[in-house]
Amino acid sequence: MTTPNPFVSKHPVVTYFTVAFAVSWGALLAVVGPGGFTGTTEPTSAQLPFVFLAMFAGPTVAGILLTGLVDGKAGLRDLRSRLFTWRVDARWYAVAVLAAPLLMMATLLALSRTNPAFLPGIFTADDKASLLMAGISAGLVTGVCEELGWTGFAIPRLRLRRGVLATGISVGMLWGAWHLPLFAGGDPSGAVPRAVFVCGLLFTVLPAFRVLMVWVYDRTGSLLVAMLMHASLTASTLILQPGVAGVPAMIYNLVLAAMVYGVVGAVTMADGGRLSRQP
Numbered sequence: 001m002t003t004p005n006p007f008v009s010k011h012p013v014v015t016y017f018t019v020a021f022a023v024s025w026g027a028l029l030a031v032v033g034p035g036g037f038t039g040t041t042e043p044t045s046a047q048l049p050f051v052f053l054a055m056f057a058g059p060t061v062a063g064i065l066l067t068g069l070v071d072g073k074a075g076l077r078d079l080r081s082r083l084f085t086w087r088v089d090a091r092w093y094a095v096a097v098l099a100a101p102l103l104m105m106a107t108l109l110a111l112s113r114t115n116p117a118f119l120p121g122i123f124t125a126d127d128k129a130s131l132l133m134a135g136i137s138a139g140l141v142t143g144v145c146e147e148l149g150w151t152g153f154a155i156p157r158l159r160l161r162r163g164v165l166a167t168g169i170s171v172g173m174l175w176g177a178w179h180l181p182l183f184a185g186g187d188p189s190g191a192v193p194r195a196v197f198v199c200g201l202l203f204t205v206l207p208a209f210r211v212l213m214v215w216v217y218d219r220t221g222s223l224l225v226a227m228l229m230h231a232s233l234t235a236s237t238l239i240l241q242p243g244v245a246g247v248p249a250m251i252y253n254l255v256l257a258a259m260v261y262g263v264v265g266a267v268t269m270a271d272g273g274r275l276s277r278q279p
Contacts, residue, residue: 008069013157016066017174020149024058028181039185039194055182056141059149066153079152082223092220096229099212101236103263107256108242117248120240131239139235143227150175151217151226159218164275165268168214172207179206191246200250204257209233211264215275 008015028036031050035041043051067075104120111118125131150171158167179202186194217226244252268275 008066012066012070013154016062016149016154019065020058020062021178022058023061024055024178025181027054027057030054037181037184042185051182055178056145058178059146063149063153079148079223082152082221084224085220085222086224088220088222088225092216092222092225093228095212095216096225097232099229099263100209100233101240103259104236104240104256107252107259108240111252111255112242115248117244118242118252121242122239124243135235135237135239136231138238139231139233142234143229143231147223147227147230150230151213151223155214155217159214159279161278163277163279164214164218165211165264166276166278168211169207171214172210173203175210176202176206187246187249189246192250197250200253204253205260208257208260208264211275212260212267215267215271 025037028051031047031054032041032043036043036051064076064079067079071078108118108120122128122131154171155167158171162170180198183198183201186192187197192200213226213229216229217223242248242252264275
């Protein structure tokens, strides 16, 4: 299979993100309309499944399509091989599954000593089993669909010329930007300006956590482990999210981001600074 356009083979990562954003945001525009991007239109319960399908379509379609266009059948075989690479050291599974919930729990329990509203959502939920099932299910779907693109295509190519830290931050910022339509409404309490709230939500924790995801993928070469790590992040967010909005929600996100960056710093020091070096 040959690429129909020289630009695609010369700039595969730029093309990937362009296609991912165009597919996700274009499909979302078709489902919800322009109001979904300005926060003036809330999707109905009937539209919600299509909203998430629209968003998932971008990374999935772009990842598979660009792999086929740029690398042909050999690239698709390599993608499948990385997807089924499961024979890795058990410690990497532990990091992938436990990093997000442990960091979130530590942050929330510390903050809850100043305000009980910060107690993890699972502690105060009336139907804990349903919350767990919904969180785990959403996490698995999100991890599989999104990482076919982020880790399946973009990250291995960026790692050819950038270090783990630069790759994680750059992909993490774009990952946050990709979520923008889902949080267009901003702060539900209205206490924090929309732009500040959305930036605090999407451009703090996500870039930091993506650095850890790139580090784990770098050590395992397993797309499956990356999917599990993403699934754990999404599931933990839904299951542990406290019932706060406005300024308390911003405080939680900023403290959690500081915690994650602290782990990134510790890993960088333990790794002899290799996270910041180019390959």
